Amino acid sequence: MPSLSSRLTLPVFFLAVLAIFCLIAPNFASAGNFENLMAGYAFIGILAIGQSFPILLRGIDLSVGAILALVGMCIFDLSLMFGVPGWAILPLALLVGTLAGVVNGLMVTVLRLSPFIATLASLAAYRGLVYAISGRQLVPELSTKPITDRWITGFETYFDLTRVLGLKGVVKLPWVPLSFLILLGTLLVFHVLLAHTRFGRDLYAIGGNPEAARLAGIKVGRLTVAAYAISGLCAAIAAILLVARLTTSTEGLGEGIELTAIAAAVIGGFSLTGGTGRLLGSVIGTFLLGIVLIGLTQMGISPFVQQILTGLILLVAVGNDRLQTLRADRQRARALGEVPA
Amino acid sequence: MTAPLLEATGLGKSYGTLVALKPSDLRLNRGEVRALIGSNGAGKSTLIKCLTGAVTPSGGSVLLEGKPLPLGQPGAIIRSGVSCIYQHSNLAPMMSVMDNISMGRQPTRFGFVDRKTQRTQVQDLLARYGIDLDPDALVGTLPTVKQKEVEIAKALAQDAKVLLMDEPTGWLAVSDVRRLHETVRLLAAKGVGIIYISHMLDEIFAVCDSLTILRDGEVVTERAVDRISRTEVVAAMVGERLARESLAAADSGRKATGSGEVRLSVRGLGRRGVFRDISFDLHAGEILCITGLIGSKRTEMIHALFGSAPHDAGEVLLNGKRLVPRSPAWGMANGIGLVPEDRQHEGLMLGMPIRDNLVMTTLRRFHRFGVLRPRGIDRSVSSLIAALNVQPPRPAQLVGRLSGGNQQKVLIGKWLARDPSVLILDEPTVGVDVGAKAEIYALLRAARDRGMAVLVVSSDLEEVTTLADRIGVMNRGRLLSLRPAAGITRPELVAEIGADA
Ligand SMILES: Nc1ncnc2c1ncn2[C@@H]1O[C@H](COP(=O)(O)OP(=O)(O)OP(=O)(O)O)[C@@H](O)[C@H]1O
Ligand SMILES: [Mg+2]
Numbered sequence: 001m002p003s004l005s006s007r008l009t010l011p012v013f014f015l016a017v018l019a020i021f022c023l024i025a026p027n028f029a030s031a032g033n034f035e036n037l038m039a040g041y042a043f044i045g046i047l048a049i050g051q052s053f054p055i056l057l058r059g060i061d062l063s064v065g066a067i068l069a070l071v072g073m074c075i076f077d078l079s080l081m082f083g084v085p086g087w088a089i090l091p092l093a094l095l096v097g098t099l100a101g102v103v104n105g106l107m108v109t110v111l112r113l114s115p116f117i118a119t120l121a122s123l124a125a126y127r128g129l130v131y132a133i134s135g136r137q138l139v140p141e142l143s144t145k146p147i148t149d150r151w152i153t154g155f156e157t158y159f160d161l162t163r164v165l166g167l168k169g170v171v172k173l174p175w176v177p178l179s180f181l182i183l184l185g186t187l188l189v190f191h192v193l194l195a196h197t198r199f200g201r202d203l204y205a206i207g208g209n210p211e212a213a214r215l216a217g218i219k220v221g222r223l224t225v226a227a228y229a230i231s232g233l234c235a236a237i238a239a240i241l242l243v244a245r246l247t248t249s250t251e252g253l254g255e256g257i258e259l260t261a262i263a264a265a266v267i268g269g270f271s272l273t274g275g276t277g278r279l280l281g282s283v284i285g286t287f288l289l290g291i292v293l294i295g296l297t298q299m300g301i302s303p304f305v306q307q308i309l310t311g312l313i314l315l316v317a318v319g320n321d322r323l324q325t326l327r328a329d330r331q332r333a334r335a336l337g338e339v340p341a
Numbered sequence: 342m343t344a345p346l347l348e349a350t351g352l353g354k355s356y357g358t359l360v361a362l363k364p365s366d367l368r369l370n371r372g373e374v375r376a377l378i379g380s381n382g383a384g385k386s387t388l389i390k391c392l393t394g395a396v397t398p399s400g401g402s403v404l405l406e407g408k409p410l411p412l413g414q415p416g417a418i419i420r421s422g423v424s425c426i427y428q429h430s431n432l433a434p435m436m437s438v439m440d441n442i443s444m445g446r447q448p449t450r451f452g453f454v455d456r457k458t459q460r461t462q463v464q465d466l467l468a469r470y471g472i473d474l475d476p477d478a479l480v481g482t483l484p485t486v487k488q489k490e491v492e493i494a495k496a497l498a499q500d501a502k503v504l505l506m507d508e509p510t511g512w513l514a515v516s517d518v519r520r521l522h523e524t525v526r527l528l529a530a531k532g533v534g535i536i537y538i539s540h541m542l543d544e545i546f547a548v549c550d551s552l553t554i555l556r557d558g559e560v561v562t563e564r565a566v567d568r569i570s571r572t573e574v575v576a577a578m579v580g581e582r583l584a585r586e587s588l589a590a591a592d593s594g595r596k597a598t599g600s601g602e603v604r605l606s607v608r609g610l611g612r613r614g615v616f617r618d619i620s621f622d623l624h625a626g627e628i629l630c631i632t633g634l635i636g637s638k639r640t641e642m643i644h645a646l647f648g649s650a651p652h653d654a655g656e657v658l659l660n661g662k663r664l665v666p667r668s669p670a671w672g673m674a675n676g677i678g679l680v681p682e683d684r685q686h687e688g689l690m691l692g693m694p695i696r697d698n699l700v701m702t703t704l705r706r707f708h709r710f711g712v713l714r715p716r717g718i719d720r721s722v723s724s725l726i727a728a729l730n731v732q733p734p735r736p737a738q739l740v741g742r743l744s745g746g747n748q749q750k751v752l753i754g755k756w757l758a759r760d761p762s763v764l765i766l767d768e769p770t771v772g773v774d775v776g777a778k779a780e781i782y783a784l785l786r787a788a789r790d791r792g793m794a795v796l797v798v799s800s801d802l803e804e805v806t807t808l809a810d811r812i813g814v815m816n817r818g819r820l821l822s823l824r825p826a827a828g829i830t831r832p833e834l835v836a837e838i839g840a841d842a
Contacts, residue, residue, distance in 0.1 A: 196453045205444050208433025215395055215431060216445035217416025275435040 021295035034174035041290040042179035043238040048264035048282040050234025053227035056207045058274030059115030061231045065254040066126035067100045071239035072249035077135040080142050086151020094236045101232020105225030146247040155244035179241040191279045208275030267317035346371045346534040352401035361387040363558045369534040376545040377538045379555035380774040381746025382732045389505045393425045394418040422502035426509045434481030439463045442495045507538045511771045514635040522548045579776035595810045599626030604794035611654035616818035628795040630809035638818040639798040643765045647679040648672040678761035682768050688752045691741030696722045702759045729754045745772040765796045
């Protein structure tokens with residue numbers, strides 16, 4: 001367990017950045033803006049949660065953007081081309097994403113490919129598959145038709161927090177999008193799974209030292225496949241939310257999004273060397289990136305500068321990670337001898 | 342005679358064409374402590390790993406209490422009651438001591454890990470065996486010695502019927518070794534069968550009932566410990582000739598202060614809170630051994646000399662010139678070499694072949710117009726491998742797959758290849774067999790006779806009294822004494838090392 005102070009670093013940093021933007025960016029502290037933030041970043045948060053699992057195991061999943069597009073296109077096809085009802089589409093969508101993740105996991109465990117190579121290959125393959133099955137290409141007149149199935153578009157719902165809390169006329173709180181609640185639900189489920197079950201502890205063990213885990217009788221192969229499957233499943237959930245928001249899907253959906261998800265997880269404390277991290281961190285990491293981007297946009301700063309700043313945040317996060325390691329080293333030196341505290 | 346607790350028949354293992362273990366038999370009774378000894382690369386660890394499922398044997402079978410053991414399945418084997426302290430670290434550094442000890446076996450309630458029960462279990466275990474560890478500390482923040490204790494606790498946690506210990510005492514202090522031996526006897530009295538690997542014959546004779554000697558992957562001797570003498574053991578391990586040589590090597594001439602020329606002069610070196618006031622001269626052509634308890638800051642001190650750790654007081658003079666050690670590259674540029682203590686983490690690139698490891702420190706010699714000359718490298722590597730007697734003598738062999746002692750030879754060879762004017766070695770023979778020890782001593786003596794200044798940090802008193810021309814004793818970060826080795830006896834040293842400063 002990391003110490004309390006190191007666990008609090010990220011939330012405190014997050015709140016500080018939030019406060020700064022509220023003070024300096026015009027219109028940032030408005031209810032509408034927070035609605036945008038929640039709705040626009042909930043699905044990225046879910047991707048970051050999924051991404052955290054392979055990273056925990058010293059791996060990486062570069063294919064989440066492609067899986068997102070694949071699931072999105074499946075929803076598009078099933079709904080518009082085949083007229084499948086939404087309640088049947090949803091489980092199928094989750095299944096497709098999970099299977100895509102399982103294939104990644106099998107490439108890593110059975111074929112022993114490095115995760116980077118395996119998911120780089122599947123990134124290309126899944127994206128290619130999206131083009132191949134695209135209803136937009138197969139039936140061109142569908143490309144302008146929106147998805148109207150209530151089971152799917154229903155995910156784009158907002159709850160009036162002010163009314164629910166009975167604060168009407170007192171303050172104006174942002175409306176909470178359903179997608180944000182789903183993010184919180186996903187976080188809760190996977191957090192409990194990771195922090196409080198044998199499955200989760202075993203994942204930390206594998207990430208920390210795969211050989212030790214194997215010798216302790218942990219089924220390293222199976223759990224690795226499960227980790228990639230979870231990443232795929234999360235990409236599918238994200239796809240459903242995104243398609244609901246756009247009421248359509250495109251071949252290029254989620255292109256490059258994997259980098260944001262990876263950055264969010266790393267900022268959140270999942271070190272690429274494996275074995276550490278907490279899911280709440282990944283979600284906070286996502287919204288940290290979110291407020292910086294939205295805040296800077298509102299301040300009229302060019303998108304190029306924004307990208308540079310995103311990179312800087314990543315550096316700060318990783319630098320902080322190094323700092324913690326150094327601190328741990330010093331602790332060790334102290335244990336070795338009587339270095340004055 | 343009752344049926345043995347563990348009975349292996351025809352157990353063998355080959356890696357490709359290399360036979361690490363020829364089909365061998367091994368029996369272990371309840372309450373028996375059996376020593377498994379042999380030179381580096383004899384196949385001891387391989388035999389152990391076959392028994393734990395870490396590797397799948399190429400042939401043979403194992404019965405535990407008459408029932409066949411599911412070979413090659415670590416999980417199932419642990420559950421049937423065989424646990425192991427491996428030679429090399431098997432911990433997850435970013436996890437707590439508690440989670441490492443119960444790795445893969447945390448108690449659960451309704452599918453959730455039951456932290457409270459886990460904690461009491463671990464605390465009970467630590468208390469029962471008198472191991473002093475904080476269950477919540479991150480393993481990666483603990484010093485090597487403490488990590489070894491975590492491994493020991495982890496193996497003990499499984500209430501095993503058979504406990505395998507692969508060099509459990511490397512890096513442990515004398516008092517910890519004694520405590521471990523008490524634990525071993527305690528477990529044996531309870532009927533646990535124990536296999537104990539060590540290169541320290543003292544330990545074998547102190548704690549074991551019987552011994553099995555392996556040589557070149559084959560069982561050559563099986564005997565009760567009280568029916569065999571030390572010389573017989575050494576002869577069985579390495580052969581008559583080497584045994585005689587290693588005895589002879591023990592008493593070669595000493596040259597206190599070497600040629601008399603001061604090579605490295607240390608004046609009042611200190612680092613706040615770690616060590617202070619270290620002053621000594623290291624002469625060309627001498628071997629200076631610094632000994633002391635684990636934690637007496639010898640390692641920190643030599644790293645400061647080499648430039649890989651800071652110091653904040655005093656100065657270092659090399660050949661009379663004042664130097665400011667600041668980085669390993671600096672140390673190397675000035676002709677100082679350092680063979681670190683932890684070969685697995687600091688010394689070797691385990692995933693690379695012997696060849697690349699050996700030339701790592703000397704690559705620039707093989708450049709011509711900025712391009713490496715492979716032929717020159719090959720020649721130099723072959724002669725080094727021959728000089729060090731690395732087994733197997735194949736330049737392309739991955740270092741991670743060598744036995745522990747052979748890894749150590751590669752590590753030392755890498756630095757000898759540079760022919761530094763000052764060579765510093767930290768615990769150079771941990772996990773090295775008697776034969777290889779004699780070879781390493783001979784290498785160091787030859788380097789000394791060529792005029793190299795050699796500084797050795799060692800906790801092994803036998804080593805110190807055999808190898809040193811002069812002996813220094815450190816205690817709690819201070820250099821207590823420094824004098825010619827001739828005439829110092831081991832009891833004197835023991836008394837001095839333990840003395841309170
Ligand atoms: N994974 C592997 N691949 C190829 N060869 C290996 C592998 N593991 C071990 N070997 C070889 O098997 C032989 C026996 O090694 P083993 O580790 O059992 O020796 P050991 O008796 O434990 O020696 P030490 O005392 O040095 O620990 C060595 O020659 C080693 O190089
Ligand atoms: Mg071994």
